[in-house]
Amino acid sequence: MSALPAGFPRDAVLEAALAAADVARSVVLPFFRRGVMADDKADASPVTIADRTAERAIRAVLSERLPGFGIMGEEFGLEGGESPYRWVIDPIDGTRAFLTGRPTFGTLIALLHNDVPVLGIIDQPVTGECWIGLRGEATRFLSTLPGTPRTRACADxxxxxxxxxxxxxxxxxxxxxxxxxxxxxxxxxxxxxxxxxxxxxxxxxxxxxxxxxxxxxxxxxxxxxxxxxxxxxxxxxxxxxxxxxxxxxxxxxxxxxxxxxxxxxxxxxxx
The missing domain is CATH 3.40.190.80 (D-Maltodextrin-Binding Protein; domain 2)
Known part of the structure; x- marks a missing residue:
């Protein structure tokens, strides 16, 4: 596994990403199973007030914590594209699941360095599960539910x-x-x-x-x-x-x- 880039602000990046996931969770949960209406985007995929509000909240946290980094999100496009570091966020991955009350959606927060993902977070607000991946490090799993973050062998x-x-x-x-x-x-x-x-x-x-x-x-x-x-x-x-x-x-x-x-x-x- 490749290591993180030289001079990478590991702790600041991780703290910012987790803070953004916390904020997104607090925004999304009040809308879950509350009869939220959806609009259809140009590609026919649905989008809700929860998607848009969560993305705005994530952007606010990340831009305040690390203002020199670019941010790309599904709902509101790219800001600061000249930086070699770029956040890539999906406030609700699985909007159809969210709309139908299934807890299989999640908030995705990634950081790219020169277009290569170096950090990734999958956060599931309802179950309280959070996966944290950093390039060159073992994945961490934060949850009260059972689970060890290690894939299994399957040769066939x-x-x-x-x-x-x-x-x-x-x-x-x-x-x-x-x-x-x-x-x-x-x-x-x-x-x-x-x-x-x-x-x-x-x-x-x-x-x-x-x-x-x-x-x-x-x-x-x-x-x-x-x-x-x-x-x-x-x-x-x-x-x-x-x-x-x-x-x-x-x-x-x-x-x-x-x-x-x-x-x-x-x-x-x-x-």
């Missing part, structure tokens, strides 16, 4: 638990690959959004394959999964990029990568 795809948020996020070009992987895996479960990646980091899920993902959907997940012993790539096994094809592949056992990627993208690992 036929024994793997596969997960994906929903069939509709699989666009037409990627469906054959996903169906091939699902046919090879032991079982496929649906639902979870960012919460599924937290479960993978706890050794409960082995594979997550999704597409149509934006940078705010995956940036915070990378340090969490990697710090727990797993891997995060695109379906072809390449590092995730903001300008990538939107596919995301999380593996609890990185040794599965050639086989899984070969099923998702035939020929990706040929030769």
């Amino acid at each position: 795809v036929r024994q793997a638990e596969l997960s994906c948020t929903a069939p509709e996020i699989l666009d037409a070009p990627h469906r054959p690959g996903f169906h091939a992987l699902a046919a090879a895996a032991r079982r496929t479960s649906w639902g979870g959004d960012c919460y599924a990646y937290g479960l993978l980091a706890l050794g409960q899920i082995d594979i997550i394959a999704e597409c149509t993902m934006k940078i705010w959907d995956w940036a915070a997940l990378v340090p969490v999964v990697q710090g727990a012993g797993g891997s995060m790539t695109d379906w072809a096994g390449q590092p995730l990029r903001a300008d990538g094809d939107g596919t995301v592949l999380a593996l609890g056992d990185a040794g599965l990568l050639p086989h899984v990627s070969g099923l998702l993208v035939p020929g990706a690992h040929a030769g």
Whole structure:
């Protein structure tokens, strides 16, 4: 695992990110199961007053704590893009789950250095679970619920638990690959959004394959999964990029990568 950048203000960054997650939790919880209405965005995904209010609160905390850093959020775009450090935030990842009263949504807070995720937080306000990933360090899990932040060994795809948020996020070009992987895996479960990646980091899920993902959907997940012993790539096994094809592949056992990627993208690992 690569180390943090030289001169990285580790403690200040971690304190700011956790403070932002605390504020987001206090904003989101009063809206949960309260009949909040949603608007449809241009991509047909829903957004609520809870999303917008939480993002504003997160931005306020981060900009006050570390004013020189850029901030990109799902709802309000990019500020301060000239900095090599950029926060990437998703105030409610899994708005559909939030709207239907399911506690599988989460707040995602990532910090990128030169476009590489170096910190990631998955915070679930209802269950009180929080995953903290820092590049080069073991993932931490803060919760009163049981769980050890370590992925499990799974040498055979036929024994793997596969997960994906929903069939509709699989666009037409990627469906054959996903169906091939699902046919090879032991079982496929649906639902979870960012919460599924937290479960993978706890050794409960082995594979997550999704597409149509934006940078705010995956940036915070990378340090969490990697710090727990797993891997995060695109379906072809390449590092995730903001300008990538939107596919995301999380593996609890990185040794599965050639086989899984070969099923998702035939020929990706040929030769």
